[in-house]
Amino acid sequence: MNILALIMGLLAAGVVAAFSERIHQHAPRWVSLIAFVVALIYTSSAWLGAGSGTEEYARQVLPWIPRFGIQVYLVLDGLSLMLVALTAFVGIVAVVSSWSEISERHGFFQFNILWVMAGVVGVFSAFDLFLFFFFWEVMLIPMYFLIAIWGHENRAYAATKFFLFTQISGLLMLFAILSLVYFNYQATGVITFDYFELRNASLDPDVAWWLMLGFFVAFITKLPSVPVHTWLPDAHTQAPTAGSVILAGILLKTGGYGVIRFAVGLFPEASQDFATVGMLLGALSIVYGGYMAYSQSDFKRLVAYSSVAHMGFILLGVYAFNEIAMQGAVVTMIAHGFSTAALFMMAGALQQRLHSREMSKMGGLWVRAPRMGAMTLFFVVASVGMPGLGNFVGEFLALLGAFQAHVPLTIAATIGIVVAAVYGLSLMQRAFQGVPNPDVGEIEDFGAREMTVMILMMIGLVWLGVYPQLVLDLSAPVITSLGVAGL
């Protein structure tokens, strides 16, 4: 599989989408949709085409700036592959969810979506640290535009906040990358940004600890974890539906991916020293995020805070430093991609119909739109952690593994599942149950287009929930290569 072609294809599709608006107002969304479908098929075929036991699905190395040892170094191992596939899928969901939401600048809108996703694919496949940082920035700018141009009433504030948080934490990471390269240069006399070379860099433990921290802060800001999570509710609430779907579905996962691949992958010892802090932040995010979700009256804000809680399981799982917990973190990433993308799609659909996100203006919607009600119920139940659905597998494995590492923190995190029940069911109650709000007239229920995407995500969650082995097998070699012990 040619990864560079995939990234370039998405970038090119963005340009085509931008210009296709001149042909027809609705041409761009079709360009976008086709691009993501092709990307999904292309990625899946690489997966299906590879025999079992494959550890690497694609690898491309091209020189870029030889003077500084910078290469276009792209690799797809199991972890990268599944996240790239998820990216393409979330792309489809994003396009469909904003099918009729956008009323201006259709071309530029789709351009931004495609460029964000191209950046995300790059982030998941870059094994040159400079290239990685390059893609990290590529996905930031279009996202900023998506919020700032097509966002809701308070979009400028939210977009700026999003930009500043990501940019400042990214700066820390850039600093850590350059220092790492410099220290490696001092030791070996070679300037290189090659991930595999730098993994073997011999570093003073103190230096390693500080560099690890630089990466860690950048990634947990993106994830996000308490206490650097406060950009997320604003960004989510103000973003257009497609923006929220992309943010929750895939952009947050770049943080989780980064923690696994770089913070832990490059600095295993330093990360292990740091494990308790990592788990503590995870447990805090689970409980505090869940509690904040309950406090909200805005549908989207509630779901946004619930993401903070779910992402806590990733930190908890990764920093438990055992195979079970880390697999839990990985499955959580995929499952959350489906369940939260669906809930944001729902939030967008509701806002489009009611012109409000306030749950006090909803109520009793089940009667008006039973299909939307049933779908919301399903995804709320999934995100509450019902066994048989994907989120449960992820969260259960994360907790089971974490328990072997740190009992008190795991107990705290387990309380989070009660809180999840509280906010999940209160969302269901406030929006869809109770007396139908008399101010809300007839609303249009989900049609075939929306239902198709919803059902695809349902199938994904059930499949992950009853037989997650395919995902587990994909990530197992990666986790082994990180040197994480089995139990």
Add this chain to the structure above:
Amino acid sequence: MDALWLIPTFPLLGFLVLFLSQGKLPKVVIAIVGAGSIGFAAVVAVVVGKAFMDGGAEPHSQQLWTWMRVGEFVPEIRLYLDGLALVMTGVITGVGFLIHVYATGYMWDDPEEPEGFSRFFAYMNLFVFAMLMLVLGDNLLVLFLGWEGVGLCSYLLIGFYHRDPNNGYAARKAFVVTRVGDTFMALGLFLLFRELGTTEIQASLAAANIAWPEGSTMATVIGLLFLGGAMGKSAQVPLQTWLPDAMAGPTPVSALIHAATMVTAGVYLIARMHDIYLISPEAQFWVAVTGLVTLFISSFTALVQTDIKRVLAFSTMSQIGYMFMALGVGAWSAAVFHLMTHAFFKALLFLASGSVILALHHEQDMFKMGGLWRKLPIPFVSMLVGSIALAALPLTSGFFSKDAIMLTAADNPAAGMVFWGGAAIAAFMTALYTTRMILLTFFGEAKTAAHDSSGWNMNAPLIILCGLALGGGWFGLGIVSGVLPDGGITTHDHFSPIALVTMAMPLLGILTGWFVFGSARGGSTQLPGTEFAENVRRFWYSGWGFDWLYDRAVVAPFVALARMNKNDFVDLAFKSTASIARGMHHVLAVVQNGRLRWYAWNMVLGLAFVVVVVMWEVLD
């Protein structure tokens, strides 16, 4: 035996058909699919059960697939059938089928939710599927799947009439309170896996017996954590408060989920994991105490309720308390036996009360009933039969099981007389509140006109359950022999003084009831009217103040804090950074005002300052 997997599959298929058809099927088809799927499951259960018995009651397991494989954590989706699982399966599919048939009549013309016929049966079928996975799973993780699944269906069905926010509240309360218990259970699971390296039930019990000596702390901790889970699901003190509110669901739901099956899941769990409690007598003792406290408290609460379904709800809590006490004192078989007989007579009571409620157009207040025995003969007889079984009159099914429990409790070396005494008082109270319920509902003057519109599909299940409630005792304790440690036998003399007193308690209760409530037929809402008695009544009525306490100690602070912190205090740190930056901007903007004179003055002042500082240094 190989058909074992079909038992949970039929209800699952039923659910899928009803769910995917989105309520577009004709009502008759929905009824056939909804009840038929459980019927098929029951038939398969009978066939499998017969093969099981013919094969000498040897445990049988059937591997379906490996759920996941992560390092050494390899939970299998495997079904396991032994005597205990068979009893549970029989109750779930058998009683479940009768209740589904009844529900086809009860829900047919539902005024509150006319569109919900299909949704109702979809949830009910999903529930039966989950409950079967709970009792058939050979892995604690599969059990947990069923455990959470039944909790979800319970939530969905309590909140079935979703237009009324109170029902939604009751549903959420049920889910959240039981989830508190589930948290304990999950922690027990984590600990068990850490210590024994597996979550398979049979394998872990075998490993526990080797790894832990008697009195082991680990066994105690795990035993207590599982007890916590069981408390939530089985509505035992202190996690019992959700069950009375759960009566907001349609009555067949109360019969199936909140009487016959789901609420007994905790009993099943402890019976299933009994090796742990044999290793830790301390944990087992607390099981008994939990049961005793619950059966005692709730039998008093039931006495003063006015809503017929709430009487039955508290009665259910109380009877499950008996089961817990039985487990705690080592009357393992009697506990499971009582679970079964209770499923018969309590399902009967609920369904009969459902017929009454339906005939009175959804009136549930007993003080608005009365004089119904002539108009509703079948519900009346059913209620009567269920009541004498509940009160445990000799030769009814409830008698055999409750008798075995109380006599074993009396033998308990730790606190035999306390256990027996508490249970005996509660047995008296049971007969008393049952008598009150019958008298208020069916005798005295009629206060509401009744329209009996129930067809054969509602009456046939009642008649069959009547037979089971009366004759179910003849199944005997032997049904679970070979699974539970007491081998299904009790060795008690049925004519010892204690046994005679045990037997006399219900009779005494009925006589007292006749005397107190019979004379005031259709009469007062309270016990003899002093102020003290009224306060006692109010205290009992409220379920001994647990809701009051939890509302103030947990719910109110939780909600208040959430309101206060809606805007996330963490964000203040970042917002203040922004406002400091903005403040500095304003300060500096004032300085840069473009006036030459101002700049000159500042330059002079600055120079003077520098000069002074330098002079100071020099002079120093």
